[in-house]
Amino acid sequence: MRLILKEEHRIMTTALQSGNAFRPIAHELEPILQVLAERGAGREGHGRGTVLGHLTGTYDVLIGWGQPERVCLAGLLHNAYSTDAFAGAMFRPSERNVVRGLIGAEAEQLVHQFGGLSRDELFQTLGSGPPSGRQTLSLPDRRGGPALKLSSHDIGDLLVIYLANVADQACMSDAGPTYWLASASQLAVLAARRAEVVPPVLDHCRATVSTDAEEVGLEAYDTALRFVARDRAAAVEWLELASRYLPWVGEPLIWLGALYLVAGEAAAARIAAAEGAMLMQKWGTPWDKRLKLSEWVGLAECLASRRNEGPTLATALDAVTASPRDLVLALANLATPDAAARYNIGADKPALPPRFRAYLARQASDSETRVGVSMYPGLTARPWHSAERFPIACALENSARAIALEFAALRPELFCDEAEDIARTGRWSVLFLEKNGVRRDEVCNLCPTTAAVLETHRQEIGGAGVAYFSCLDPGTRIAPHRGATNTRLRLHLGLEVPTECGMSVGGVDGHWQEGRCAVFDDSFIHSVWNDSARRRVVLIVDLWHPDLTPHEVAVLQWIGG
Numbered sequence: 157m158r159l160i161l162k163e164e165h166r167i168m169t170t171a172l173q174s175g176n177a178f179r180p181i182a183h184e185l186e187p188i189l190q191v192l193a194e195r196g197a198g199r200e201g202h203g204r205g206t207v208l209g210h211l212t213g214t215y216d217v218l219i220g221w222g223q224p225e226r227v228c229l230a231g232l233l234h235n236a237y238s239t240d241a242f243a244g245a246m247f248r249p250s251e252r253n254v255v256r257g258l259i260g261a262e263a264e265q266l267v268h269q270f271g272g273l274s275r276d277e278l279f280q281t282l283g284s285g286p287p288s289g290r291q292t293l294s295l296p297d298r299r300g301g302p303a304l305k306l307s308s309h310d311i312g313d314l315l316v317i318y319l320a321n322v323a324d325q326a327c328m329s330d331a332g333p334t335y336w337l338a339s340a341s342q343l344a345v346l347a348a349r350r351a352e353v354v355p356p357v358l359d360h361c362r363a364t365v366s367t368d369a370e371e372v373g374l375e376a377y378d379t380a381l382r383f384v385a386r387d388r389a390a391a392v393e394w395l396e397l398a399s400r401y402l403p404w405v406g407e408p409l410i411w412l413g414a415l416y417l418v419a420g421e422a423a424a425a426r427i428a429a430a431e432g433a434m435l436m437q438k439w440g441t442p443w444d445k446r447l448k449l450s451e452w453v454g455l456a457e458c459l460a461s462r463r464n465e466g467p468t469l470a471t472a473l474d475a476v477t478a479s480p481r482d483l484v485l486a487l488a489n490l491a492t493p494d495a496a497a498r499y500n501i502g503a504d505k506p507a508l509p510p511r512f513r514a515y516l517a518r519q520a521s522d523s524e525t526r527v528g529v530s531m532y533p534g535l536t537a538r539p540w541h542s543a544e545r546f547p548i549a550c551a552l553e554n555s556a557r558a559i560a561l562e563f564a565a566l567r568p569e570l571f572c573d574e575a576e577d578i579a580r581t582g583r584w585s586v587l588f589l590e591k592n593g594v595r596r597d598e599v600c601n602l603c604p605t606t607a608a609v610l611e612t613h614r615q616e617i618g619g620a621g622v623a624y625f626s627c628l629d630p631g632t633r634i635a636p637h638r639g640a641t642n643t644r645l646r647l648h649l650g651l652e653v654p655t656e657c658g659m660s661v662g663g664v665d666g667h668w669q670e671g672r673c674a675v676f677d678d679s680f681i682h683s684v685w686n687d688s689a690r691r692r693v694v695l696i697v698d699l700w701h702p703d704l705t706p707h708e709v710a711v712l713q714w715i716g717g
Contacts, residue, residue, distance in 0.1 A: 188232065188258050195246040201594035203325045204445075207235070207244065213324040213441060218316070220440030221355040227313050229259040230266035234317055237271035240298055244598075245271075249299070266313055272297035272304050275318060282311070282346050312350030319343050319355060324441050331445040333374060337402065341365040356438045358404050365402065373402035377444075380411065388415055405443040406432035410452060413459040429459035509707050531679070532643045535703045539662035539682075541645055541675040545702060548613035549673035552649045552695070555605050556671035559695060560651045562603040563625055570599070571627065582632025582686070586624050593621030606695065618644040618700030618709075627693050628657070628686040639678035643704060643712055646678045649695040654688035668694060675699070 189208070192198070197208035215232040223231075236255055238245035247255055256264040277295060293306045306314070319340060326336035341364040348354050348361035355361055380394030392415050398408040409432030417425035433456035436442065442449050511534050543549040552559065571585040589599050589607060600607035610623055617623070626648075628634075639646070650668035658667045662680035676682065686692045700709055 185232070188229075191258060192233075192246065196597050197246060199595055199597045200244055201591060201596050202242070202244075204327070204331055204592050204594075206594055207246075210325055211235070214317070214320045217320040217324055217440040220437070221316070221320070221357075222353050223316060223355075224313075224352055226260065226262040226266065227316055227352075229263035230270065230313065231317050231320055233259055233263070233267050234270050234321060236267050237299075239271050240274050240276075266310065266317065269304050269306060269310060270314060270317060272299050273314070274298050278311075278314070279343065279346070282315075283342070308350050309352065312347060312352060315343060315347035316351050316353075316355060319347055319357075323357075323439060327445040333377065333405075333407075333444045335367075335370055335374065337365045337404070337443075338367045338370045363404065365404070369401045373398045373408075376401065377408055380408070384411070384415070388418060391415060392419075404435065405439075406435035406456075407442065407444040407452065408432070409435070410456050410459070413456065417459055426460045429456040432456055509705065509711065512708060512711050532641065532701075532704075532708075535642055535701050537642065537677065539664045539676055539680045540666055541677065541702075543647070543673040543675045546616060546647065546673075546675060546699060548609065548616045548697065548699065549647060549649075549675065551609045551613060552647075552697075553671060553673055555609055556649060556651070558605040559603070559609075559649065560670075562606055563651055563693060563695075566602060566625075571625075574626070578637045579635035580633065583627075583629040584632055584634060585627045585629075588622070588624040590617075590621050590623040610697065616699050618698050622696070622698045624696055625651075625693065626696050627691055628684065629691055630686060630689050632686045634684040636681050636683040638681045642677060642679040643701050644678075645675050645699045645701055647697045647699055648674045648676075649697075650674070650693075651695060652691060652693035654686070654690035654692060656688040657684075657686040657692045659684045668692070677701075 189212075192208055192211065197211065198206055200207040202210045211232050211234070214234060215228055218228040218231045233255060235242050236245070236247045237249065252264060252268065255267060258264075259267070273295060278293075281293060281295065292308060293311065294303045295306065297304050322336055322340055322343075326334055326340075328334045341358050344355065344358050344361035345364060351361075358365075376394045376398035380391045380398060383391035383394060392412065395408045395412045395415070399412065402408070409428045413425040413429030413432065416422075416428055433453045436449060436452055436456075440449070442452055444452075447455075511532070566587065571587045574580075574584040574586045587599060588596055589603060589610065590596065595607075606623075610617065648668060650670045650672055653668040653670045658665055659676075659682060660666070661676045661678075661682040666674060666676070668674055704712070
């Protein structure tokens with residue numbers, strides 16, 4: 157018996173008949189957004205996006221939960237004074253009156269408290285205290301100064317903002333789901349005792365998720381997506397397991413809706429898709445953030461409206477490669493006109509080039525034997541490429557002296573250890589100018605020449621939009637490793653290049669020169685060494701492979717979300 161059919165007596169149409177649940181930012185908020193933009197919120201990186209994107213996402217979640225105006229507006233500016241987890245303050249403590257003028261005194265007070273609290277200390281204090289919601293607290297302000305005095309109402313408001321904050325941003329680096337529901341459910345229970353309006357998630361904040369259940373559910377969901385193309389029965393079993401252990405998220409049910417439809421079970425598909433949409437609308441943000449909320453719910457509507465198109469969908473699902481983006485591709489052509497108009501399913505999807513279709517087919521057929529590299533067909537495959545082919549390389553070389561001076565003026569404390577899980581001896585430190593396609597203004601402002609070259613050659617920069625300074629301390633060696641795809645090439649501009657350092661790509665050794673660019677394909681296995689007594693410094697920029705057509709680049713950018 158299908159898991160979802162156990163509840164088939166419930167009519168799940170309300171979730172799909174409720175209309176578009178996504179509330180745009182109200183017109184009267186435009187002055188606030190303008191101020192945030194002027195203060196860099198739209199350029200400052202945060203997670204996989206920008207500070208502004210996270211703030212408006214948190215606001216939308218709170219609006220969807222029906223929270224009071226003060227809570228929603230505080231969510232919109234919750235990190236305005238910085239927080240214990242985010243150091244980038246947009247307003248100084250002396251500008252509290254400015255913030256009050258934007259969002260009102262009650263909301264500003266919450267923002268001030270949110271910025272000054274240590275959330276761990278708050279949660280631990282509440283967790284060890286009495287269960288009553290009447291508790292008042294006096295906690296230290298991490299910024300110094302008088303203690304923060306929190307009423308029971310303040311605590312309830314802050315806990316709801318913390319819950320919306322984590323719901324909006326918690327994800328893996330590829331935007332897939334990660335571990336956060338277990339801790340969030342404990343936070344939700346605390347919030348339910350004090351909040352003026354209890355969020356509708358997790359059975360109105362009454363249910364808890366154990367860490368064991370979350371681990372099983374996450375692993376089952378990830379495993380299921382890897383089986384969709386080659387063993388649909390196994391994928392169904394894994395998705396049903398994921399839904400059983402994580403019954404508060406909707407994405408497994410929407411995937412199940414697709415697989416039930418393929419199996420000819422249209423009624424089960426409709427029920428699963430509708431319940432999945434309802435759960436997602438309660439959260440107001442995806443658990444699996446590789447798709448937007450509107451895309452997920454639009455997929456559910458498409459599934460609920462189909463009856464006899466299982467064979468067509470089955471063919472489309474043959475190309476699924478463990479990413480929800482593939483489900484969008486599979487269902488986009490099945491969308492009803494109404495669903496396409498309301499949810500933009502497939503509206504921004506470029507037509508698929510023939511070589512891209514072969515790419516999807518290869519990913520599906522090679523899924524059991526691939527070694528973690530996504531190989532796009534028909535691209536020139538050689539370890540080293542001529543830098544002269546790339547206009548950005550010429551521009552960087554022409555500005556190399558100025559770029560080297562900008563690097564030399566950077567403070568050492570700005571750099572951090574390279575976080576990739578690649579074995580090494582010695583120290584490998586980096587400083588990003590752009591990461592995941594997001595410009596880091598605080599670094600770019602210190603390196604105006606470097607930033608200007610990157611901006612001028614924006615069309616050449618590929619993949620996730622990565623540009624950073626990379627330093628190898630004396631005696632550092634980086635073990636053989638490879639990049640994730642051949643659709644990008646990696647450019648190095650030599651800034652400080654001692655002797656006795658170099659790089660091997662695909663078994664072919666190469667060396668840097670100060671003021672010159674080297675370009676290589678990092679989908680080949682490569683290793684790096686600095687056996688000298690001086691540091692080695694290069695500027696690294698990712699580029700689209702020059703054999704890709706503009707059409708293919710557009711599709712790859714769309715798939716990357």
